[in-house]
Amino acid sequence: MLAVLPALIAISVFSVGSWTVSGSQSILDPATTSVPHLQQDDAHDTSVISPVPYRALTPLLDTPWTAKVGTLPWPQHPRPLLYRENWQTLNGIWTYQPAFSSTELPNPPALPLAREVLIPSCIESALSGIMANGVTYMWFGTTFTIPSDWPTGQRILLNFEAVDYEATVFVNGAQVGFNRGGYFRFTVDVTDNVNPNGENSLLVFVFDPTDSSPYHIPNGKQTRSPSHIFYTPCTGIWQPVWLESAPPNHITSMDFSADMEGTVTTTIHSSAGGSDPVEVTVLDQDGSVVSTQDAVSDESFTFAVPSPKLWSPDSPTLYNVTVKMGADAVSSYTGFRTISSGKVNGVQRPLLNGKFVFQFGTLDQGYWPDGIYLPPTLEAMVYDLGLLKGLGMNMVRKHIKVEPDLFYQACDRLGLLVIQDMPCMPATVSMETSPPDASEQAEFQRQIEILVNEHKSYPSIVTWVIYNEGWGQLKETYYPEFPIATRIRELDPTRLIDATTGWFDHGAGDFSDNHHYAEPQCGTPFNSLPSSPYDPSRIGLQGEFGGIGHIPEAKNLWPVQAAIDTINQTYEINSDLDSYNYRAHVLLDLLREQVARFACSGAVWTQTTDVEGEVNGLVTYDRRFVRVDATQWKADIQAIYAAANARA
Template sequence: MHLARGAVFSLLLATGLALPGSEGSKHHANKARSAGYALKEPPLTTPWTDKVGTEPWPEYPRPLLQRSEWKNLNGVWKYQNASGLNAVQNPPFGQALAQDVLIPSCLESGLSGVQADWALYSWFSTSFEVSSSWKGEKVLLNFGAVDYEATVFVNGKKTGFHRGGYFRFALDVTEHLVFNKQNELLVFVHDPTDDGDYVIPIGKQTLRPSHIFYTPCSGIWQTVWLEAAPVNHITQLDIDGNMNGQVNITVHSSAKDAPAEAEVTVHKDGKVLATHNGPTNKPFQFTVPSPKLWSPNSPNLYNVTVKLDKDEVESYTGFRTISRGKVDGIERPLLNGEFIFMFGTLDQGYWPDGLYTPPTREAMVYDLQVLKKLGFNMVRKHIKVEPELFYQACDELGLLVIQDMPSLRPSQSKHVENCKSVPILPDEKQQAEFTRQLDVLVNQFKSFPSIATWVIYNEGWGQITDYYPEFGLTDRVRQLDPTRLVDSTTGWHDHGAGDFSDNHHYANPQCGTPFYSADSSPFDPSRIGFQGEFGGIGNNVSIEHLWKNQAAIDSINRTYEIDTTIEAWNYRSHILLGELEEQIRLFSCSGGVWTQTTDVEGEVNGLVTYDRRLARTDEKQWQADIKALYDAAAARSNATTATL
């Protein structure tokens, strides 16, 4: 059915979850308002669009390694399109760029003030002042994430280059600064997305949005900040607290070859529970007596203070152990030694006003609160990596995270000789870069207690199949992080790697069952039976809640199933969740992922609409159905159940 722009469809039930209040700003450097910046009207707004202002994301952005001396550089910067890759050879030092842009934001978003199209090459600039009180310290310039390649200049000098659109990086800019005066910061960004022959981690971004692939995000889309640190300072903390109270920690320092000792203190509610000294750049262990364990039902967290010479940082951890083992002869995921049925949503992390960048922290956390209130205990972060504050919120709320590695050129093909169509896959160099960025993903995020599982490949996207690289990549992830499970191939091309036998099927589940479909693999009882995706049923809405792009609107009927009323949608959801419950009772189902948290562009199969203004869920029904899943799993843990 073709959907005209003015057509009116069934209205949805309003969510019962109140919108959180706005948060104040502090530690902000860019206070000045810019007359040139203005929000560009996006195809759809959210309740937070008009709350963003010109001082976005004031929160300290790195919760596991916090310093007191810092300065937020978010705000209104300058932007202009660049002519091509060679433009980086002729930086526009001292020049006023063409227009204002809000940082952080995606250039293609309304919040950016630019709403660009095909933003392959870009210049960004701002200025900042550094107090003379920071003299004698190292001044570190931090970027939360820049998509995709960033070349950074300070006061006319190149200070660094970074590749990878999802990951934090820091540059020591001390020698390029002047104190108590304005410093010029200039950033060149190249973001090819899926242009030409580039095969890079992009997730669901595409220059040609269509149905389940979305508007791209280019530029500086996470927080930029300065901080002062001593010459020998802490660069990274790797922390894991297990169910026995053991803390496994590595304190990485900037002086890698200079032996030093760090002091680690674990405390809660003002009471010191343990203090231990250990060497930098090497793992060491100590024990906290009788800690309260972290779980979705009791997300207990403990503060951690680390001192290295003159450097002191704040962090936190939770005590829990994630593993797998047999329960009544069936492979199960275990949390603190007990079978946990992980049930969550496919969470795309897209916003109509900000695309990859949520409008505010409050908005980002709201999505997680919706899931928690319905009874979900997990979220699958789908081929996107979020700001670190997202994972802190999951730690605090008690939501396990299944974290995907962003895919390479998902579901795209090219024509070769004789007009034959073949999937676009990485060459040797591109595969090596994918592997390097997978390492970065694990190393940057492995200390968040909520992360339970790493996903390497989704539905064969970018997955080489003439040999099986997922086996080597699985070993690599386990070496970097032996404390988590690995879902090597969620859906499609499963050759036996990893901890999960993971089925994707729409709309009905096929979880750990003796039946499967042609586009999946038969259940492997030597691994955990898991429903990596199912559901996906849709319900259309009135035009004011839709992404107002005609191509997206025209693709709505490509949804796996369309239910014409909200009552029918809830009825069908109840039936599908009931099928999953039966598969828990009868077969080897150990968890599932419902598609999806929110609508996205041309998809209308979310629990809530893309603008986050309306919810489809019958709250009491969903709460009861989800509890029934946990009850069925608990029964399989406590007593032997007959299987077919």
């Protein structure tokens, strides 16, 4: 039995969702090399016999966890909603070399490659041992053996949690899989390609144009030309790689939705795609069985758990789940809660378990000076979330990025509501004159469906965000947020949708979402362009505000002159911490007044941490200096909740 452990560092289980291996053609033209290498510190050298040994390079700025990474990073099981006993991490030292174009695909290089690299990591990061920028095409390689104690007759599944942006996978020289999308997992059944009793070679060819013209791909805030609110990109295998053993007909993903009445709605997806018998068992916090249900795979079914303890930020109760299908057995978990929208004293509100709960938290970029897109360790990732929870916040907005699944498990355990953004397509001036074409828009919509399917079983996620401030949003020919919102509701009717956070609101979704710096304009009868006026038929949300800054000591600052030169673009700079905390108090008190007087139902403070040239975090980019006066912030946040409760 897999216990739901209260200790966050004990996180060791994995995630729900549907895995996808796309056999479609790459977006790159095999005959084209129009996206150049901006830096290529290694070229193909067929004379290389031994790769350049790995060493962690010195990051421009480190964190308290940098030195703790070692050469076996992220050893935890990466999918907490779908855990099998037989699994093996492939994280560690691989080899790497840049490539010149996709024309190299038909002739994969021999192992080892030119130099060693740490997997998972962004090749731009110091932890990778590469620290290269602007590489568009590249190879990664390693060898592996199948554990001798794994049962015979089972399938060998090769799992990638995220590769940015396109990955073509070879095992023992045979091409076995292809995936597009830099934020999502994929699985390849390599049983027929591996030697179960000896060494196997694994090669991955990666193509990542980031925001290079003419490509429009979902990439969030990644850019090859970092400036203020756009940051160093992440390229390559940046989340864990691992093997597992499963029966020929095995569970590929599981959808769980458990509501406040105790009704559990479930679909168990199988590799065979047939109606095979399944048994689902739900266990409480003491390990006692509270419900057992027999059903069939690949069909939605419901069952009841009597008088469940509900999940909420104040009481994040989770229930363990075990699922058996034939010879396959997996462990998972769920939480009982209901997310909805309804009128409370004449105001449209977000409801958690039938009650208005004011949502307050930070804009969370998820960037790190040592790992760029990947936190150096699980402990580091949980630190950021614990900081928010410790100040009394009950929500985090995951800003145009998708995190490793262990992030969402940590939010489930801590009791942090998650507003989850879809990573946007590039937000550049050229995007306004050259919007995404039909195929690029279709790819964006395909990937947002993957986002929803992979993450819809995490209790903490309460809202899906489609577009942020018009970035990559079509606004002239038609409004795609309407059909996208309809599709999301089909895939996941249990959550709310913020179709356009900030600007260019045409009326889709559940929220009337304002962005304004530094003062809030939350559910108010006044607004400033480009945010739209408050729409009383939807929920009033302050999607972003605050953003006040303070320049830290040089030792806590990202030491890149181009970034330092953009600090003055911060919405407001305070000369000392007293003035910083005073201004924060003024802004939070203004928010409290708007909650008490108008129709404000939630607010997102910018932001959790500094990032490169932005110095408006609660904590510096290196996580070594916390700016906030904790006593004052806790009191101000509680006053906001009290004002909301008085309106409820």
